[in-house]
Amino acid sequence: MKQQNLKTWFKSGTPWVWLNAGAVSIAVIMTLGLLAVIASRGLAHFWPADVIVADYQVPGQATRLLAGEVVEMEEVPRARLAASGLPVNAEGGEFMTRELLKVGNREVYGADFSWVVGEWLSNIRTPAELVAIERREWGNFYGFLVNVKEEGRLVAEGDAAWPELQRRLQRVDALHGEIKDVEKHQIGRINHGLERLRLKTRKLELEGRLDAAAQADLAAEKAQWDAEYQVLEARLGELYQAFNRDSIRVRTADGQELDISLGKVVRAYQPNGMSQLEKIGHYFAKLWEFVSDEPREANTEGGIFPAIFGTVLMTLIMAxxxxxxxVLAAVYLREYARQGVLTRVIRIAVNNLAGVPSIVYGVFGLGFFVYVLGGSLDRLFFPESAPAPTFGTPGLLWASLTLAILTLPVVIVATEEGLARIPRAVREGSLALGATKAETLWKIVLPMASPAMMTGLILAVARAAGEVAPLMLVGVVKLAPSLPLDGNYPYLHLDQKIMHLGFHIYDVGFQSPNVEAARPLVYATALLLVVVIATLNMSAVYIRNHLREKYKALEH
Structure with missing residues (x-):
């Protein structure tokens, strides 16, 4: 009886339902767990951790003072520390604690991070007056503020130095914004105009139309650009003079003193003396800087906005x-092509293209789009730029086209399946009412298949936004000095190279000279890439659901 009930239970399919439910649950839990690990390791980087000051006594050596953030702690076998050359006694437990300290002060110690043995640290304290200074280069400085100077003249010291430093940092930050606007936007506009003028001159020369009148017009236009540049150059000199006016004298934990120009300082704060509310405000300020600012320090500091912008723009152009x-390919295969051997072969080829490694598409894009098509465009439309390439070099357009070729099979298959699900009676009813086949296709069939098209687009976006290998060949670089979308004609610069979140992760994680500083940014950037892809997908899902509800009545 029990055996019969067991057979009935298996035949009902219930075990397979539970098995599938369990597999989906495990997959969801693993995904959420992975995201939680990435988020915890990445987002914790922006929290202003306390900075300790401690005596460090290596057996047989003099005691020295250390200051830094405790980044990581681990227990290692005593024998392993002894094998590394440390004077570890054989007595004691099997394991010892090893701590990774972010000591900063790279110009003093030569490295930002240092591994220390926890048992050799003593007299650990967190002085409230200790200052953490985030700089535009050379990483962080940890130490104590001695005084504030203006053009070498002492302005404040002691207790008055800290509030004076904060006031002058606000001034420096405002000056930095002005300098950035002049250099990137105003002088950038002039450089763009001068370059277009140079290309115009070269074009007239190649066409044999560079007569005296044309030369006079070009000279007048160049004189106008030069006059604007001289004004901006003088203004920039004044800004830099004011920007580098102030400086501070600081002292490390072990007593070494040095001067730091405030022009090199991004912010200064006292992490040990901050309240919880102040730390939360600092945390969100750093988080906003990460998503809105430009990178610095070989991409290990600052923000990643150019990479976000490049990823989103390239994905949108690809879409x-x-x-x-x-859609056109799917419509032809389903609605117009004769269903025979050739059509079946084409479908098999499309399905197989979806499984081709992405790096193959990158090589194809480099060979065909960049060298063949781009080189041809340069010879036909941009001869004045020779020998410098315009489109005959990797750029935004070729990266988008390569991803479009890569994701094309997904869109074709999804759209064709959507067209196949539309009842034949709908087509016949439209034709019976006098509509042509083209009208039926455009006004009835395609709107009803639009949710399937959006499904294909969602899958295409999900794959394209995370690709890295082909983009390394066709337009993505480590650092792009300007965005491909700006106020200079033609506004969208399809020939320009871009930054990408996926390549940024690869570069920071595997090419950075400062591995310890780059590690948390890898997690933070990976989390941001997931968020960007999810946002793009959710937008497409919303549109698909709206279209599905809109045309649901026609399906019935």
Whole structure:
């Protein structure tokens, strides 16, 4: 009886339902767990941790003072420490504690991080007056503020130095914004105009139309640009003079003193003396800087906004390119092509293209799009730029086209499946009412298949936004000095190279000279990439659901 009930239970399919439910649950838990690990390791980087000061006594050596943030702690076998050359006694437990300290002060100690043995630290304290100074180069400084100077003249010291430093940092920050605006936008606009003028001169020369009148017009235009540049150059000199006016004298924990120009300082704070509310405010300020500012210090400091912008813009251009081509191909295969051997072979080829390694698409994009197509465009439309390439070099357009080719099979398959699900009676009813086949396709079939098209687009975006290998060949670089979208004609610069979140993760994680400083940024950037992809996908899902509800009545 029990055996019969067991057979009935298996035949009902209930075990497989529970098995599938368990597999999905495990996958969801693993995904959420991975995201939790990435978030905890990445987002914790922006919290202003306390900075300790301690005596460090290595057996047989003199005691020295250390100051820094405790980044990581681990227990290691005593024998392993002894094998590394440390004077570890054989007596004691099997394990000892090893701590990674972010000591900063790179110009003093030569490295930002240092491994120390926890048992050799003593007299650990967290003085409230200790200052953490975040700089535009050379990393952080940890120590004590001695005084504030203006053009070498003492302005404040002692208790009055800290509030004076904060006031002058606000001034320096405002000056930095002005300098950035002059250099990137105003002088950038002039440089762009001069470059266009140079290309115009070269074009007239190649066409044989560079006569005296044309030369006079070009000279007048160049004189106007030069006059604007001289004004901005003088203004920039004044700004830099004011920017580098102030300085501070600081002292490390072990008593070494040095001067730091405030022009090199991003912010200064006293982490040990901050209240919980002040730490929360500092945390969100750092988080906002991460998503809105430009990178510095070989991409290990600052923000990643250019990478976010490049990723989103490239994905949107890819979507604009791949959607019409994928839909047209699917419509032809399903609605117009004769269903025979050739059509079946084409479908098999499309399905196989979806499994081709992405680096192959990158090589194809480099060979065909960049060298063949881009080189041809340069010879036909930009001869004045020779020998410097315009489109015959990796750039935004070729990166987007390569991703479009890579994701095209996904859009074709999803759209064709959507077209196949539309009842034949809908087409026949439209034709019976007098509509042509083209009208039926455009006004009835395609709107009803639009949710399937959006499904294909969602899958395409999810894959394209996370690709790295092909983009390294066709347009993505470590650091792009300007955004591909700006106020200079033609506003969208498709020939320009871009930054990308996926490549940024690879570069910071595997190419950075400062591994310990880069590690938390790898996690933070990976989390941000997941958020960007999820946002793009959720937007497409919302549109798909809206279209599905809109055309649901037609399906019935």
């Amino acid at each position: 604009v390119i791949v959607t019409p081509f994928g």
